[in-house]
Amino acid sequence: MTIERPNRPAMVRKPGEYFQRDRDIHPPAFTPGYKTSVTRSPQKALLSLEQSLSEMTGPVFNHNAIGELDHDMILNYAKDGEPIGQRIIVHGRVMDESGKGIPNTLVEAWQANAGGRYRHKKDTYLAPIDPNFGGCGRCLTDEEGYYYFRTIKPGPYPWRNYINSWRPAHIHLSIFGPSFSQRLITQMYFEGDPLIDICPIVKTIPDEEAIKRLIAPMDLNASVPLDCRAYKFDIVLRGRRSTLFENRLEGN
């Protein structure tokens, strides 16, 4: 039996603009402790833009773009054996600020090898290259927003900031989401690393709580016994309004 409610139109929940970015939890542009930021930071205020189609859309990637081993840094550059170092899984969920998983989105990762050496023609650190380790991976999240990589835990790395500056062990991560306004690059750090507290790049983030959200806990439950340990790293992209009572025309 159908109950008729002639005077009650269905409630419309139309996906709308993305939440305003909370700039207080992100690093500001000018952070003199990280010296390169001094001449690479805009001095004028950013111009806040109400979102149009240009900001609410973004590139969509399909599975054809990604190779079968792209997510596996233990195997994707193995030449005559496997790379040396601590074997780990890095896994987690990409979600938005409402906690909703973001499916089929591209996650890319890059890092140094176990000794802190990058496979990059501009890296001249004396620690050796690992012939079986490239140091980059990528994957698409699954239907629920989950992703994982297999890799080698990266080593700390010296860099020219102060005379004796060392980066904590870290993995760079790049994430898309469905709109160009969610585009994000960040770095994941490892639980218990004493270099985190003194790193000028970590300290570009003004908010202690926000820093904690970049530190991945060890996750024994996701480890593979006698093979590799795991670290869990969830990634949150901007959430999205849904307009509850839509009474404006399409495109507004």
Place this chain on the structure above:
Amino acid sequence: MVQPLTYFKETPSQTAGPYVHIGLAPAYAGFDIFENNFSNVVAGPNTKGERIKVKGRVIDGTGTPVRDVMLESWQANSEGKYNHPEDSQDKAVEEDFLGWGRICSDFDTGVYTIDTIKPGPVPGRNGAIQAPHISLWIVARGINIGLQTRVYFSDEVAANAKDPVLNFVEQEERRQTLIAQRSEENGEVIYTFDIYLQGEQETVFFDV
């Protein structure tokens, strides 16, 4: 007391660092790993529209080109339609038009190049029409959070004059920092777009 307002917080940004190429453009780092690589070619041979190159440098506060910068571009096709499921305009998108490009500057000169087609005008807010533009996202060592800007075109004078975003830039002279200059070299259409990160000529950057 009130109910807790339970939203998660966005993951904070960190710099892409000097070795961003390893993960996002391995050929630039000096090695070959993936079968498919992303590139600065936004439109394939079957995409309609005027073939153009957008070319320029990203320049720091001392006037020095940033040679380790990476940019990404996002644009509509020549009909003004985005290759995205939420663009509901009744227009077609070519199969070989991704709309997105990943662009690295040259390590010696700092010059970047986007190989694309000129986009058409796209809908703005509240029924307005936006002048043709390309959205850019810029990351590098020393940039803590990606910078967003837009490229407009010098030969779109009338459309630019009505563009809601350009008109939102309060100082008229700063609008010029968003307009790429058209020229022709050996039969190619080149739009020159230098990006000034800091100082007197500073490019307008957006919080989108």
